[in-house]
Amino acid sequence: MNHGQQSGEAKHEDDAALTEFLASLMDYTPTIPDDLVEHYLAQSGFQCPDVRLIRLGAVATQKFVADVASDALQHCKARPAPVVKDKKQQKDKRLILTMEDLSKALREYCVNVKHPEYFADSPSTGIDPATREE
Amino acid sequence: MSLERRTHDGERKDPSSSSSSSYEFTHAAAKAAVAQICESVGYNHFKDPPLESLTGFAIQYILQLGKSAASFANLNGRSQCNVFDIVLALEDLSSGEEEERVSLESCSALRSVKLREVIDFVKISDGEEESPFLQTLPRFPVSYDERRKRMMMVPSFVEVGETPPGKHIPLWLPAFPDPHTYKETPMWIERGLDPRGDKIEQARQRRKAERALLSLQRKLVCRISSGGGGDRVWGDMDGGTVKEEIREEAESEEEKVDGVSVVEAFAPALEAARDEDQMAWKQQKKKKKPVGLSKLRGEKKFLGEPLDLTLQMKGEDRPLSLREEDRDDKRRRAEFILRQCMENPADLNQL
Numbered sequence: 001m002n003h004g005q006q007s008g009e010a011k012h013e014d015d016a017a018l019t020e021f022l023a024s025l026m027d028y029t030p031t032i033p034d035d036l037v038e039h040y041l042a043q044s045g046f047q048c049p050d051v052r053l054i055r056l057g058a059v060a061t062q063k064f065v066a067d068v069a070s071d072a073l074q075h076c077k078a079r080p081a082p083v084v085k086d087k088k089q090q091k092d093k094r095l096i097l098t099m100e101d102l103s104k105a106l107r108e109y110c111v112n113v114k115h116p117e118y119f120a121d122s123p124s125t126g127i128d129p130a131t132r133e134e
Numbered sequence: 135m136s137l138e139r140r141t142h143d144g145e146r147k148d149p150s151s152s153s154s155s156s157y158e159f160t161h162a163a164a165k166a167a168v169a170q171i172c173e174s175v176g177y178n179h180f181k182d183p184p185l186e187s188l189t190g191f192a193i194q195y196i197l198q199l200g201k202s203a204a205s206f207a208n209l210n211g212r213s214q215c216n217v218f219d220i221v222l223a224l225e226d227l228s229s230g231e232e233e234e235r236v237s238l239e240s241c242s243a244l245r246s247v248k249l250r251e252v253i254d255f256v257k258i259s260d261g262e263e264e265s266p267f268l269q270t271l272p273r274f275p276v277s278y279d280e281r282r283k284r285m286m287m288v289p290s291f292v293e294v295g296e297t298p299p300g301k302h303i304p305l306w307l308p309a310f311p312d313p314h315t316y317k318e319t320p321m322w323i324e325r326g327l328d329p330r331g332d333k334i335e336q337a338r339q340r341r342k343a344e345r346a347l348l349s350l351q352r353k354l355v356c357r358i359s360s361g362g363g364g365d366r367v368w369g370d371m372d373g374g375t376v377k378e379e380i381r382e383e384a385e386s387e388e389e390k391v392d393g394v395s396v397v398e399a400f401a402p403a404l405e406a407a408r409d410e411d412q413m414a415w416k417q418q419k420k421k422k423k424p425v426g427l428s429k430l431r432g433e434k435k436f437l438g439e440p441l442d443l444t445l446q447m448k449g450e451d452r453p454l455s456l457r458e459e460d461r462d463d464k465r466r467r468a469e470f471i472l473r474q475c476m477e478n479p480a481d482l483n484q485l
Contacts, residue, residue, distance in 0.1 A: 018217065021253050028260050031174070032167040037196060039160060046200030048215045056220055056252070057199055063255040065168055065192050069175040072184075095178050102184040106191070113187055 022052045030058035037061070071105035072097060165189045195227070202226045224248040347476050354469070 030037075034051065037058040041048075048054065076095055099115035106113050168189045169180060202223035207215040228248050288308040291298045296309055313319060 021256075022217070024256065024260075028256055031170050032192075033163070036160060036163050036167065040193060040196040041200035041203075044197045044200035045204035046215055047204070047213060050216075053215065053217060053220055056217065057196060059256055060199065060220075060224055060248075060252050061192055061196050062171055062259075063252055064195050065171045065188065066175055066255070068188065068191070069172045069177065073176050095176060097172060097177050097180045097184050097188075099181065099184045099187070102187060111191070115183060 022056070025052050025055045025059065028055075028059070030055060030062050032058045032062055034058065068102070068105050068109070069097070071108065072101035075101040075104045161189065161193070164193050168192050198227060199223050221246045221249050224252070350472065350476060354472075 034054055038054050041054065041057060046057075073095065076098070099113070103113045103115065165185060169185060172180065172185075172188070199220070200223075203215045203219040206219040206222045207213065210219075225246055225248055290307060291303070291305045291309050294309045298305065298307070299310070314321075
């Protein structure tokens with residue numbers, strides 16, 4: 001019984017925190033607009049008149065994209081800097097979202113994305129570098 | 135993982151499932167949103183292929199989230215989703231390890247790892263500057279398809295403000311057309327029927343017209359008689375009795391008020407005039423017809439009769455000078471026009 005009461009209390013607290021979070025969602029405007037998220041959710045069968053839940057979906061997606069993008073950014077920064085020709089030029093390379101970084105980042109999410117080579121000049125083109133050496 | 139399969143089919147499925155126009159629009163909007171998120175992460179430049187891929191992933195994420203949440207709601211016997219459905223869907227989509235997964239039977243939703251991550255994310259992002267979507271999106275689905283346009287033009291019951299006939303018809307369906315589009319409904323402005331008043335009004339208007347007609351006739355007669363050869367004019371008619379009758383009738387007409395008596399008064403005169411006209415017509419046929427009279431010969435109205443005869447008489451005097459003929463022509467035309475104006479109330483009287 002005690003355990004039940006405690007869990008009951010914890011539940012109340014959690015509920016209160018949840019409602020607080022949902023209220024705070026209304027202050028924060030996610031980058032993905034509500035209309036767009038609502039359209040896609042409706043396309044998949046999600047029906048809810050509450051705006052807060054749609055915002056929750058938008059925020060979750062934003063978090064997902066931000067995670068992927070930050071991982072790709074890490075890969076981009078980890079790559080060695082290009083050869084500096086001009087002495088005055090600083091070691092400041094432009095951060096460009098490329099397919100290589102994205103594929104490396106997405107591999108952690110178990111998604112295989114490979115940008116095909118422009119043209120294949122040898123039978124071993126496009127194979128994973130690790131196996132290519134073999 | 136489930137995402138892997140979907141990346142192959144998802145982008146191929148999307149254009150065929152929805153109309154291409156809405157797909158392009160939403161895809162472009164999603165691309166812009168994803169680019170904005172990447173910019174907030176730290177990127178300055180993007181290449182198109184990775185951006186397209188990331189947009190596709192984001193769209194698939196939302197779609198899968200909605201699908202899982204809807205299925206969880208349906209499992210619990212609900213058609214509308216709530217927050218717990220979304221939390222379960224988030225857990226479902228997470229690629230975390232099995233140990234981290236939490237069942238929400240005993241604990242509340244906040245025990246969910248993914249949800250806590252999302253909350254943290256919001257808190258962190260709230261601390262940084264917010265980056266809402268920069269462009270305003272129109273409310274869609276906006277369809278410019280012609281067939282859809284016609285359907286969109288019809289407002290629903292809710293929009294029109296009508297209650298649908300029958301409880302089985304939901305409010306969001308397009309409203310029924312107005313009954314006058316498919317049924318014959320009376321369109322007159324209803325006013326109180328007043329037959330006696332209408333008759334009195336009608337009689338009054340007739341009297342007014344006849345008074346004007348008579349005054350004009352008197353003026354013309356005076357002009358003709360003063361113009362010379364008045365006796366001659368009337369003399370050609372049967373014994374001038376008709377003329378006297380006419381004069382008497384004209385004088386007595388002033389005293390009479392009822393419109394019907396005018397017709398009675400002029401009836402014998404009319405018959406006489408008609409006979410006379412027919413005879414004159416036959417006579418004229420033998421002679422050569424002057425141009426100006428061709429119009430006048432069709433006249434069978436009483437008002438036209440004395441004038442007809444005068445003009446016939448004048449027509450016979452052909453060796454008159456040309457100037458006189460011109461003047462006569464002009465006068466004839468003017469009188470003809472006057473007669474035309476007077477004919478309309480005269481028609482009413484005869485009817």
